[in-house]
Amino acid sequence: xxxxxxxxxxxxxxxxxxxxxxxxxxxxxxxxxxxxxxxxxxxxxxxxxxxxxxxxxxxxxxxxxxxxxxxxxxxxxxxxxxxxxxxxxxxxxxxxxxxxxxxxxxxxxxxxxxxxxxxxxxxxxxxxxxxxxxxxxxxxxxxxxxxxxxxxxxxxxxxxxxxxxxxxxxxxxxxxxxxxxxxxxxxxxxxxxxxxxxxxxxxxxxxxxxxxxxxxxxxx
Amino acid sequence: xxxxxxxxxxxxxxxxxxxxxxxxxxxxxxxxxxxxxxxxxxxxxxxxxxxxxxxxxxxxxxxxxxxxxxxxxxxxxxxxxxxxxxxxxxxxxxxxxxxxxxxxxxxxxxxxxxxxxxxxxxxxxxxxxxxxxxxxxxxxxx
Numbered sequence: 001x002x003x004x005x006x007x008x009x010x011x012x013x014x015x016x017x018x019x020x021x022x023x024x025x026x027x028x029x030x031x032x033x034x035x036x037x038x039x040x041x042x043x044x045x046x047x048x049x050x051x052x053x054x055x056x057x058x059x060x061x062x063x064x065x066x067x068x069x070x071x072x073x074x075x076x077x078x079x080x081x082x083x084x085x086x087x088x089x090x091x092x093x094x095x096x097x098x099x100x101x102x103x104x105x106x107x108x109x110x111x112x113x114x115x116x117x118x119x120x121x122x123x124x125x126x127x128x129x130x131x132x133x134x135x136x137x138x139x140x141x142x143x144x145x146x147x148x149x150x151x152x153x154x155x156x157x158x159x160x161x162x163x164x165x166x167x168x169x170x171x172x173x174x175x176x177x178x179x180x181x182x183x184x185x186x187x188x189x190x191x192x193x194x195x196x197x198x199x200x201x202x203x204x205x206x207x208x209x210x211x212x213x214x215x216x217x218x219x220x
Numbered sequence: 221x222x223x224x225x226x227x228x229x230x231x232x233x234x235x236x237x238x239x240x241x242x243x244x245x246x247x248x249x250x251x252x253x254x255x256x257x258x259x260x261x262x263x264x265x266x267x268x269x270x271x272x273x274x275x276x277x278x279x280x281x282x283x284x285x286x287x288x289x290x291x292x293x294x295x296x297x298x299x300x301x302x303x304x305x306x307x308x309x310x311x312x313x314x315x316x317x318x319x320x321x322x323x324x325x326x327x328x329x330x331x332x333x334x335x336x337x338x339x340x341x342x343x344x345x346x347x348x349x350x351x352x353x354x355x356x357x358x359x360x361x362x
Binding site: 053054055056076077078079081082085086089090104105107108111112 | 273274275295296297298300301304305308309321323324327331
């Protein structure tokens with residue numbers, strides 16, 4: 001497999017090293033001179049110096065072959081977006097993976113159709129949500145392509161929906177309950193399903209509807 | 221008519237002042253507060269401090285009602301991304317971006333963006349200027 005890795009920081013260099021160990025052919029691109037010189041000792045001809053958003057730099061790195069996959073792992077989100085757009089649309093690279101440095105830029109990556117993306121901050125926050133029990137709405141899964149997400153909500157004694165049937169709930173537009181877990185046993189949520197305090201409910205919804213759903217199920 | 225100018229350097233500030241003189245309602249965005257001084261003492265339009273990648277800031281700057289957006293920060297890739305956000309996310313048909321790299325300018329023009337590349341213009345103009353002064357060498361008569 002031929003892989004181009006743009007960005008030779010900690011992330012890029014470690015990914016390149018792992019890929020080489022797996023037997024892939026790798027070209028690493030790094031712009032900063034001092035960083036490049038250190039990488040050159042280890043990666044020799046497999047590291048190129050230059051700005052990976054420059055077309056001639058990408059071409060020198062062999063993007064016209066094209067590689068099976070390009071990884072845009074620089075510390076700059078705009079650069080990663082442009083590198084991915086050039087790779088996909090100008091050179092027909094079949095697969096790209098982009099690093100998101102600032103989670104607020106995720107929407108821009110989505111707008112440009114750049115997927116999959118990896119964001120350390122978002123991953124850590126998702127784990128925090130999972131680990132901290134007082135969080136009342138846990139993100140379980142993000143279906144980026146579908147623009148949907150699956151969340152888990154714990155119904156407690158103060159919840160206005162305890163004792164009510166699913167069909168009687170005024171759920172926000174773009175949100176549905178999937179299942180109800182009670183005493184270790186899960187059931188698909190249908191109209192006649194009655195909710196009880198202590199239930200763990202899975203819901204599918206459009207991102208951004210969390211607050212509305214929280215209000216209906218938990219009144220907060 | 222409402223214009224939003226992102227990046228208040230030499231280019232952005234001058235366009236802002238020109239459009240304002242032509243009775244446009246102009247809002248300028250720059251990361252650096254000091255950039256406001258480029259707009260003169262009594263800038264009558266709006267000026268917001270922040271990064272053009274911030275969609276909330278763009279909304280606060282009125283991008284949803286803008287008739288035109290000019291993106292002229294000092295980073296080509298930043299301009300490419302903000303330009304696409306203005307065009308595709310906020311639907312501003314008249315979005316013009318400044319790119320210094322001719323290669324990226326060609327690629328993004330072909331993809332339907334309005335790109336102005338001063339480097340290309342400079343190359344053409346300089347070439348013409350050089351050709352214009354290539355006068356034939358005349359024999360010097362004593």
